[in-house]
Amino acid sequence: MSSTTYTPVAVAQVRTSVNVTARSAADGASRSGVWVAIFAITMSFAAFTSALFVREGGSVDWTHLVLPPILYANTMVLLLGSVTLWMASRTVNAHALLDSHAVKTVMGWLMATLVLGLLFIGGQYEAWLQLAAQGLFLATNPNSSFFYVFTGMHILHLLGGIAALVYVIGQVFGSHTTFRRAAFHNTAIYWHFMGVLWLYLLFVLRTKL
Amino acid sequence: MQEASPAQVHVHTPPTSFLRKHVFSLDHKVIGLQYYGLALAAVTLGMVLSWLMRFHLVWPTVAVPGLSLISKVGAPGGIITPEYYLSLLTMHGTLMVFFVLTNAPFAAFGNYFLPIQIGAEDMAFPRFNMMSFWTTLAAFLVLITAFFIPDGPPISGWTAYAPLSAIGSDAGPGLGWGQTLWAISIALFCAGSLLGALNFISTTLDLRAKGMTFMRMPICTWAWFITSCIALLAFAVLLPACLLLILDRTAGTSFFIPSGLVVSDRLQPHAGGSPLLWQHLFWFFGHPEVYIAILPSMGIVSHVLMASMRKPLLSAKVIIYSMLSIGFLSWMVWGHHMFVSGMNPFSSLVFSFPTLTITIPATIMTLIWLGSLYGANIRMTAASLFALGFISMFVSGGVSGFFLAQPSIDIYLHATYFVVGHFHMVMGVASIFGVFAGTYFWFGKMTGRMLNETLGKVHFWITFIGTYCIFMPFHYLGLVGNIRRYSTFVDDFMGPLMPLHKFITIAALITGAGQLIFLFNLFHSRFWGKPAAQNPWEGTSLEWSIPSPPPWNNFGDVHPVVYHDSYQYGVKGSKGDYVMQDSPEQAVGG
Numbered sequence: 001m002s003s004t005t006y007t008p009v010a011v012a013q014v015r016t017s018v019n020v021t022a023r024s025a026a027d028g029a030s031r032s033g034v035w036v037a038i039f040a041i042t043m044s045f046a047a048f049t050s051a052l053f054v055r056e057g058g059s060v061d062w063t064h065l066v067l068p069p070i071l072y073a074n075t076m077v078l079l080l081g082s083v084t085l086w087m088a089s090r091t092v093n094a095h096a097l098l099d100s101h102a103v104k105t106v107m108g109w110l111m112a113t114l115v116l117g118l119l120f121i122g123g124q125y126e127a128w129l130q131l132a133a134q135g136l137f138l139a140t141n142p143n144s145s146f147f148y149v150f151t152g153m154h155i156l157h158l159l160g161g162i163a164a165l166v167y168v169i170g171q172v173f174g175s176h177t178t179f180r181r182a183a184f185h186n187t188a189i190y191w192h193f194m195g196v197l198w199l200y201l202l203f204v205l206r207t208k209l
Numbered sequence: 210m211q212e213a214s215p216a217q218v219h220v221h222t223p224p225t226s227f228l229r230k231h232v233f234s235l236d237h238k239v240i241g242l243q244y245y246g247l248a249l250a251a252v253t254l255g256m257v258l259s260w261l262m263r264f265h266l267v268w269p270t271v272a273v274p275g276l277s278l279i280s281k282v283g284a285p286g287g288i289i290t291p292e293y294y295l296s297l298l299t300m301h302g303t304l305m306v307f308f309v310l311t312n313a314p315f316a317a318f319g320n321y322f323l324p325i326q327i328g329a330e331d332m333a334f335p336r337f338n339m340m341s342f343w344t345t346l347a348a349f350l351v352l353i354t355a356f357f358i359p360d361g362p363p364i365s366g367w368t369a370y371a372p373l374s375a376i377g378s379d380a381g382p383g384l385g386w387g388q389t390l391w392a393i394s395i396a397l398f399c400a401g402s403l404l405g406a407l408n409f410i411s412t413t414l415d416l417r418a419k420g421m422t423f424m425r426m427p428i429c430t431w432a433w434f435i436t437s438c439i440a441l442l443a444f445a446v447l448l449p450a451c452l453l454l455i456l457d458r459t460a461g462t463s464f465f466i467p468s469g470l471v472v473s474d475r476l477q478p479h480a481g482g483s484p485l486l487w488q489h490l491f492w493f494f495g496h497p498e499v500y501i502a503i504l505p506s507m508g509i510v511s512h513v514l515m516a517s518m519r520k521p522l523l524s525a526k527v528i529i530y531s532m533l534s535i536g537f538l539s540w541m542v543w544g545h546h547m548f549v550s551g552m553n554p555f556s557s558l559v560f561s562f563p564t565l566t567i568t569i570p571a572t573i574m575t576l577i578w579l580g581s582l583y584g585a586n587i588r589m590t591a592a593s594l595f596a597l598g599f600i601s602m603f604v605s606g607g608v609s610g611f612f613l614a615q616p617s618i619d620i621y622l623h624a625t626y627f628v629v630g631h632f633h634m635v636m637g638v639a640s641i642f643g644v645f646a647g648t649y650f651w652f653g654k655m656t657g658r659m660l661n662e663t664l665g666k667v668h669f670w671i672t673f674i675g676t677y678c679i680f681m682p683f684h685y686l687g688l689v690g691n692i693r694r695y696s697t698f699v700d701d702f703m704g705p706l707m708p709l710h711k712f713i714t715i716a717a718l719i720t721g722a723g724q725l726i727f728l729f730n731l732f733h734s735r736f737w738g739k740p741a742a743q744n745p746w747e748g749t750s751l752e753w754s755i756p757s758p759p760p761w762n763n764f765g766d767v768h769p770v771v772y773h774d775s776y777q778y779g780v781k782g783s784k785g786d787y788v789m790q791d792s793p794e795q796a797v798g799g
Contacts, residue, residue, distance in 0.1 A: 029333035029415035036410050036441065040403055043445035047490060051453060054486045055464060061481035139461035142481060149456070153449075 027182035034186040038193050041157060045197065048153065049204060052146050056208065065143040065209040068130040074123035075202060081116035082195045084109045089188050098179055103172055110169050113191070117162055124151055143209045150201050154194070161191045221335050223761050233343075235335035236761055240342050241321030242655065244312050247346060251308035252641075253728075254353075256721050258301040262696075263714040265289040267707065269697040282382065283361050292382045294696030295364035299383075300355070302367030303391065305637065306498065307398050308349055313644045314505035315440070316345070316405055319433035321655060323409060325752045326430045328418025328769040328791075330762050333411040337404045344401035352394035355387045363388040366694070368495065371465030371487035372477075375457040379473040392455045399448035402440055409437035418751070418791075420771035424526070425790065427750045427775040431529050432508025435536045436501050442540070443497040450490035457482070488550055492543035499636050500539045503603075504532055506643020507574065510596040512775075513646045514578065516746045517593035518585035519786055521776035523577050531570035531577075538567040548616045549623045557616040564614040568607070575604055590746075591665025595646035598673045599639050605677075606634025609684060624694070627687020630680045638676050645672070645727070652734065653741025657758045660738060664730045668723060675720025682709050749787050750775040 056062050088109035095102045128148065131137075136144040164187040171178050224230040234240060261273060272287030283293030324332055332338045355362040363383040365374040369391065378385030413434045417426070426434075453464040457479070465487045466479035511528055515521055522528060544552065544560030578600050587593055609631040612618045622628060645668075653659045691698070691706055698706065744753040751769055752759075769791045780796035782788035788796045 025416055026333070029411045032414045033333060033407055033411040036407050040407070040441050040445040043442050044449050047446040047449040047493075051449070051464065051486055051490065054483055054489065055481075058483050058485075059481035061463075061468070138456070139463070142463065145456070145462045145464065149453070153452075 027180075030182055030186055031189075034189050038190070041193075041197070045153070045201070048146075048150065052204065052208060055142055055146070059142060061141060063141050063143050065136065065141075065147060067147075067205060067209070068127040070123055070127050070130065071202065071205075074120050074127065075198065077116050077123060078120045078195050078198055081113045081120065082192050084112040084116060085188055085191055088113065089185070092181065092184055098172070106172055107169070110165065110172065114162070114165050114169065117158065117165065117191075121155055121158065121162075124155055127151070147205060147209060150205060154198055154201055157197070158194050161187070161194050164190060221331065233339060235331070235339055237320050237324050237332045237335070237338060238655070238759065238763075240338050241317050241319070243342050244317035244320055244345070247342075247349060248309050248313035248317055248644075249731075251304045251312070251349065255301050255304040255309060256724065258297045258304070260718060260721055261289065262294060262297050262301065263717045265294060265696060266698075267711045267714045279356060280361055282359070289696065291696040292364055293361065295366070295694065296362040296383050296387070298694060299364060299366050299369075299391070300352070300362045303352060303395075306367055306502070307395065308345075308352075310502035310637065310640050311402065311440075311498070312345065314509065314640055314647070315433065315436050315501060316341075316402075318429075318509065318644075318647050318651070319409060319436070319505060320405075322651065322752055323430055323433050324412060324416070325755070325759065325763055326427050326750050326775075327413060327416060327421050328751050328764065328771060329412060329416035330764065332408045333416055334408050338408050341401045341404035341408065344397055344404065348394045348397035348401060351390050351397060355383070355390045358386050358390070360385045360387045363391045365391075368491055369454070369487075370491075371454070371457070371484045372467065372470060372472075372482070375454060375465045375482075375487070376470070376472055376477055376479075377458060379475055379477070389455065389458055392451050392458065396448055396451040396455065399444040399451065402444045403448070406437040406441040406444070409433060410441065413437075418769045418771055421790075424529075425771055425774040427508075428511040428522075428525055428528055429505070429508030432504045432511075432532060435532050436504045439497045439504070439536050439539060440501050443494045443501065446490060447494035450487065450494070453490075454487070485547075485550060485552060488547050489543070492546045493540075495546065496543040497539040499632075500535055502636050502640045503643075504535065506599060506640045506646075507532065509643045509647040509650075510599045511578070512750070513592050513596040513650050514581070515776060515778055516650075516748045517588045517590060517596065518581060518778070519588070519747075520581070520585060520779040522581045525774070525776050528574055528577055531574045534570045535567060538563055538570070542567060545614060545619070548619045554616070561614055561616055565611070568611060568614070571603075571607060575600065575607075590649065591660070591662055591669055592646045592649035592746075594666060594669040594673075595642050595649060598669065599642040599646060601673070602634050602639035602642055602676065605681070606631055606636070606639060610635060622687055624692055625687035626683040626691045626693055629693050630683025630687060633683070634676070634680045638680065642672075645669075648731075650746065651752070652731075653745050654752055654757045654759070656735050656738075657741050658734050658736070658738030659741050659745065660734045661730050664726055668726045668730065671723030671726070672720060675716055675723060678716035679713055679720060682713055685709070747785060747787055749773070749777050749789050751790055754789055754791050 088106050091102055091105045091109065092098070098106065128151070131144065131147065138145055138148045168184050168187050171180060171183065221235045224234060224236065229235070231239065234243075261276070264271075264273060270288065273284065273289070274287060276284040276287045276289070280293060283290055283296060289297070320332070320338070324330070360378065361383045363369070363374065364381055365384065365388060369388070373380050373384065374388055376384065413426075413430070453462075456462045457464050457466055461478065463479040463482035465484055466477060466482040467484060468480040470477040470479065511522060511525070541563040542560055544556055545564045548557045609627065613622060613628060613631060649660055649665050686706060686709065689706065691703065698704075698710070741757040743756055746753075751771070754769065755764060771790050772793050773788060773790050773796070775790050777788040777790075777796050779786055780788055782792070782796060783794055788794060
């Protein structure tokens with residue numbers, strides 16, 4: 001559209017640099033987007049949790065399930081991933097512009113986070129195998145059903161974090177010109193939330209199953 | 210005077226290929242139109258299904274030509290079996306609630322106009338926006354597939370109560386693959402709606418133009434924003450519920466299926482599940498869903514009414530606060546759908562109280578609309594007629610809600626035509642009237658051509674009178690005990706009701722046929738209608754400050770700046786009795 005169809009009275013100037021305004025608005029929106037997504041995911045897991053409470057409440061077939069010990073090791077791995085990501089954030093925050101040295105450091109921490117994240121997923125899979133070895137499958141009893149659903153849904157959401165991490169690593173790899181600070185920070189928020197969510201789920205699994 | 214500054218960064222580049230322009234478009238306006246088209250397809254199909262049901266109710270032995278081609282089992286020789294009647298009912302409800310009442314007023318108009326009304330170039334996440342439509346379309350196709358599988362569509366109603374919906378084909382026709390397709394479809398729909406809600410919320414929070422404070426946003430922007438907050442929470446609960454249902458159906462778990470259930474002479478291999486759990490999860494979504502359907506129409510109607518009355522509403526602020534309190538209260542009332550479910554009777558009381566409370570903001574809004582109309586010199590357009598019709602439907606359907614909100618009365622009326630009449634008027638037809646009002650109001654903006662006003666008015670009167678003829682008698686039927694979901698009434702005491710049923714069916718056929726006028730108007734005006742001016746209704750909000758239809762980036766290479774709220778009607782401005790939101794001039798007098 002040319003500005004001629006836009007009446008002169010209505011046209012007004014945005015005084016700040018438009019380029020900066022548009023970019024920061026988009027960054028702000030993606031920040032809001034992450035928090036809104038976290039809100040929705042929290043609501044979903046609240047629904048799963050209340051399903052667990054209701055299911056336990058009225059049933060006679062609720063049993064007891066010993067959590068595979070590897071879950072605790074997995075928890076440490078995931079939390080360690082949050083620490084390495086936090087180290088990456090520290091480096092990013094300390095540099096207004098990422099020089100090649102900073103890029104190296106950030107890359108190192110990000111790769112470590114990625115590896116730890118994948119290790120966590122592998123560990124959770126191992127936990128499933130251990131449960132299955134005990135003869136506890138998805139449909140065996142309500143406790144095992146909820147165990148597989150909770151851990152499975154968490155991994156599904158974590159895969160989103162892995163994808164975001166890979167995206168950010170790709171950006172850092174492409175040097176500072178392609179690096180978007182907002183994408184990095186939003187990925188970090190989501191990743192840390194995955195850790196918090198897992199701690200909550202572990203607490204529920206430990207106390208209820 | 211200030212001058213334009215070019216916008217150098219666009220959310221996305223101008224679309225060049227045919228696919229990017231019309232199919233996999235990132236443009237919120239194209240996505241809005243795609244949602245509208247999907248809703249139009251769904252409403253047409255849903256209405257045909259209701260015709261089949263009404264036809265069968267009063268002429269149960271007359272064959273429907275061609276129906277046996279779609280389902281040999283469900284309609285042998287063209288005569289609908291009781292089970293197939295339930296299939297039609299399930300699909301009618303599912304199509305209408307999800308693919309029409311959620312898609313049309315919220316996803317379609319919201320997508321098209323929310324970014325424009327806040328002065329944004331597009332949604333915050335155009336790719337998510339595109340994904341949300343295509344996921345919804347996939348959900349629609351998965352649902353429709355149920356018609357063409359041997360098993361047929363499910364018979365468990367749009368609420369899919371467990372254990373009926375959870376057991377599998379033992380429980381009846383359509384409950385094998387048909388029900389699984391239903392659950393997958395709804396899960397997909399939830400995912401699409403969540404992406405949509407995420408976009409709406411982020412866009413409203415962060416992409417408002419300079420000067421567009423929250424209280425300057427038009428009422429319909431507010432309505433879409435509040436609706437998206439409700440949708441975010443509601444669909445985030447229905448999605449897990451659907452996943453658990455799918456697991457019960459396909460993986461042998463027992464979330465919703467109790468012990469010792471013998472169905473079709475077979476002991477079901479499940480134990481310990483809770484059918485009430487499904488009802489709680491479903492209605493925790495289901496009641497807010499009612500407000501997802503009605504709030505956008507409330508917003509659209511307020512928007513249309515102000516432009517027609519040429520004066521602001523008595524208090525736009527109170528309308529916004531009322532919508533907020535409805536959104537808040539909508540989370541506390543789900544149990545009123547479950548008064549006879551066997552839950553603790555004290556819970557009924559607990560759910561009854563907020564249900565009655567929610568009528569207060571609804572009544573306040575109605576009084577504001579009516580009070581504002583008092584003494585108004587209203588411009589009678591098709592859009593304003595439908596806006597007035599909305600108020601009429603909302604009140605007529607809403608009044609019966611007072612009765613149903615009380616457990617002692619609801620026990621008698623539950624599962625009767627009284628309930629069917631209530632929700633069809635208050636959320637179904639009322640919301641659709643909002644969509645019609647929006648369509649007649651914004652069609653010019655969306656397509657560049659005006660809808661024919663005369664046809665629009667004829668369409669209004671047929672629809673308005675027809676709707677009352679159909680749904681008012683439902684209340685009488687319910688009061689005398691006419692139970693819902695039965696395919697034929699062979700009991701003696703139902704005999705005297707058959708003439709009324711016949712009247713309803715004929716009214717439904719005529720009213721449905723009246724919608725052909727609307728369809729004709731849509732397609733004819735799209736190509737041969739009067740060209741639309743930039744601001745044909747002399748509106749104040751930002752969509753009227755850009756050409757009809759708007760260019761791909763809405764405001765071209767400038768960023769609008771907002772100086773007023775959107776209620777500057779009945780004032781002295783340079784253009785007439787209104788001042789545009791982005792006009793720096795001050796309104797004089799009133």
